[in-house]
Amino acid sequence: MQAAHKEHLYKLLVIGDLGVGKTSIIKRYVHQNFSSHYRATIGVDFALKVLHWDPETVVRLQLWDIAGQERFGNMTRVYYREAMGAFIVFDVTRPATFEAVTKWKNDLDSKLSLPNGKPVSVVLLANKCDQGKDVLTNNGLKMDQFCKEHGFVGWFETSAKENINIDEASRCLVKHILANECDLMESIEPDVVKPHLTSPKIVSCSSCAKS
Numbered sequence: 613m614q615a616a617h618k619e620h621l622y623k624l625l626v627i628g629d630l631g632v633g634k635t636s637i638i639k640r641y642v643h644q645n646f647s648s649h650y651r652a653t654i655g656v657d658f659a660l661k662v663l664h665w666d667p668e669t670v671v672r673l674q675l676w677d678i679a680g681q682e683r684f685g686n687m688t689r690v691y692y693r694e695a696m697g698a699f700i701v702f703d704v705t706r707p708a709t710f711e712a713v714t715k716w717k718n719d720l721d722s723k724l725s726l727p728n729g730k731p732v733s734v735v736l737l738a739n740k741c742d743q744g745k746d747v748l749t750n751n752g753l754k755m756d757q758f759c760k761e762h763g764f765v766g767w768f769e770t771s772a773k774e775n776i777n778i779d780e781a782s783r784c785l786v787k788h789i790l791a792n793e794c795d796l797m798e799s800i801e802p803d804v805v806k807p808h809l810t811s812p813k814i815v816s817c818s819s820c821a822k823s
């Protein structure tokens with residue numbers, strides 16, 4: 613007999629300032645390649661990543677690559693609709709892109725929430741860590757504190773160029789989304805048993821970031 617097959621489809625947003633590496637992160641994650649050539653995203657791009665989460669579970673991630681130049685524009689409300697999670701990306705070599713992170717987070721929280729009113733899960737990516745100019749995240753405790761204060765579920769130093777921590781960051785986000793989905797199902801239909809949902813362990817900000 614075949615094992616029960618569970619399928620999840622999640623829309624994930626990838627947002628952050630211009631040129632921080634959103635498209636490159638998605639390219640690395642989905643197509644396993646990298647280009648140093650920069651071409652600004654116009655509007656929004658899409659990519660699909662299929663994860664074989666466990667022997668019975670397939671998770672499909674619909675990644676929305678939103679142009680940095682859309683910054684807080686009217687269209688973001690439309691793009692954010694029905695997303696279950698997000699990556700907010702900054703460039704470790706450009707401090708101004710880190711300063712913009714809270715604005716991206718606040719903008720997201722003001723336009724998007726889960727059906728139970730809770731904020732969606734967001735993971736912070738400190739990208740281009742291969743550049744070795746990371747003055748921002750060298751104090752990990754400060755970053756953990758920043759994540760707690762601003763409601764990020766975790767943070768990762770990433771490099772699309774060197775393929776560092778992108779899979780790990782995605783796993784962290786998906787774990788939180790699966791956990792949120794369990795909460796949602798319980799809050800909507802508390803008496804109905806949902807045999808197709810497992811209850812994943814919720815990871816804390818720091819353990820998630822350092823796994």
Ligand SMILES: Nc1nc2c(ncn2[C@@H]2O[C@H](COP(=O)(O)OP(=O)(O)OP(=O)(O)O)[C@@H](O)[C@H]2O)c(=O)[nH]1
Nearest residue numbers: 631632633634635636648650652653680771772773
């Ligand atoms: N060294 C290094 N360069 C990177 C990395 N990620 C992206 N880049 C470079 O940074 C530039 C911008 O990357 P993109 O992925 O286009 O940035 P983006 O955030 O999608 O930009 P917009 O679509 O304009 O918002 C490109 O030249 C990339 O090659 C990385 O991890 N390390």
